[in-house]
Amino acid sequence: MECPTNGPWSKRNWKFHDQYSGKEWTPGCDKAGNTKPIEFFMCCFPEEQMKAMAKKTTVKLQSGVVPTHPLSYGELLKWFGVTILITRYEFGERALLWATTSSSKFVPAANFGKLTGMSRTRYNGIWRCMVWSTQAAERPADMSSEAYRWSLMDDFITAINDHREANLTPSDQICVHESMARWSGLGVHGITMAWPMHVD
Numbered sequence: 001m002e003c004p005t006n007g008p009w010s011k012r013n014w015k016f017h018d019q020y021s022g023k024e025w026t027p028g029c030d031k032a033g034n035t036k037p038i039e040f041f042m043c044c045f046p047e048e049q050m051k052a053m054a055k056k057t058t059v060k061l062q063s064g065v066v067p068t069h070p071l072s073y074g075e076l077l078k079w080f081g082v083t084i085l086i087t088r089y090e091f092g093e094r095a096l097l098w099a100t101t102s103s104s105k106f107v108p109a110a111n112f113g114k115l116t117g118m119s120r121t122r123y124n125g126i127w128r129c130m131v132w133s134t135q136a137a138e139r140p141a142d143m144s145s146e147a148y149r150w151s152l153m154d155d156f157i158t159a160i161n162d163h164r165e166a167n168l169t170p171s172d173q174i175c176v177h178e179s180m181a182r183w184s185g186l187g188v189h190g191i192t193m194a195w196p197m198h199v200d
Contacts, residue, residue, distance in 0.1 A: 014171040018043040049159035056131035082116045132156040
């Protein structure tokens with residue numbers, strides 16, 4: 001920048017330490033031709049958090065009316081992959097992604113069962129039982145309802161932030177995206193129907 005807001009600064013590139021390979025990802029690493037998107041996902045997602053989610057979700061899956069087999073680390077990773085893949089499709093109902101016949105002669109059936117190897121029943125079961133963080137069965141008397149609701153995500157957010165702090169060296173340019181702002185919707189003091197969210 002020609003007119004730095006807070007005075008001049010030294011140029012610095014970002015780097016991210018890979019928790020699995022020990023490599024350091026730096027600008028241009030995605031252009032080398034031998035790097036896969038899954039590698040970036042894996043190095044940015046804390047391994048211990050992934051294992052904890054698989055373990056906690058398994059408990060919930062097996063405590064249902066129809067208990068099912070445990071959720072492994074690998075299957076959880078596949079579930080994330082299917083969820084990301086879903087964002088690449090247009091559909092009216094998610095169930096249509098598992099249909100084996102198409103409603104249009106111009107667009108082939110997505111047939112996710114064959115494409116991903118994960119059945120619709122299993123995907124939906126994991127979706128319903130996914131545990132991102134630890135929340136007490138009942139709200140403690142000294143905890144606000146807002147804090148109790150956020151305990152569904154707090155461990156996950158803390159793990160991501162701790163992992164980023166330990167492994168990411170930011171560059172001299174930082175962009176803060178508003179989609180990562182904490183939701184403070186209806187039920188929070190001062191929020192009315194006319195103002196369902198605020199971004200600090």
